[in-house]
Amino acid sequence: MGTMTIEAIWFTCFEQICFNKEVMKNMKRLRILYIADGRLNSFSSPHSFIDSKYILNGSIEFLCNNLQWVYWEQYPWVSLSDNFKPQRLVHLYLGWSLLHDLWTKRKELLPCLRWLDLSFSDRLMQIPNFTGMPNLEFLNLKRCWSLKKVHPSLGNCKKLNKLSLYRCKSLERFSCVNMESLEHLDLEGCLKLDKFPNFFGRMKLELEIKVEGTGIRELPSSI
Structure with a gap:
């Protein structure tokens, strides 16, 4: 009905959504949006699943800016709506999506965002400016095969704890990362990456780094 009382929408195992x-x-009080399908694993390709089962009419031109937790498996558009400015957002999962980028031609302020997962989005070509995400702790870009570079502003994320670029096979440029809070850095399978990123801050003793299957020839002496 789209009433003011709705705080959460939770979809699983559906054939059509509009x-x-x-x-x-x-829905000005909407805080949680969850869209997923438990039958995902029965399909060999996420995109064949979208074509055959995940049918959307119209577009998602409006999402509540009060959203705090978004989980949308196989998000079917190339970017998020320009009207979506979720400054209270804490958790954003858009795995297996058709995203090319999160936003087009704008920098978004997400002061509360701690978790960003765009894994398996094999059409993702660029990731956003991280300057407006000072509290980001988790960033998963696993198997984003079209991604060629990581925005240098990632070095501003002093609270980043886990970063995965596992098998980003097109990745060529990853200029810097902040090591102050980082405990896990996965660059495994980044075939075209030939230089280890510069880093800021004092490295933690428990930091785990994976570089197997990369083009990196030399690690910084401090490591």
């Missing part, structure tokens, strides 16, 4: 712009606008 969004109505006016209805979504009324």
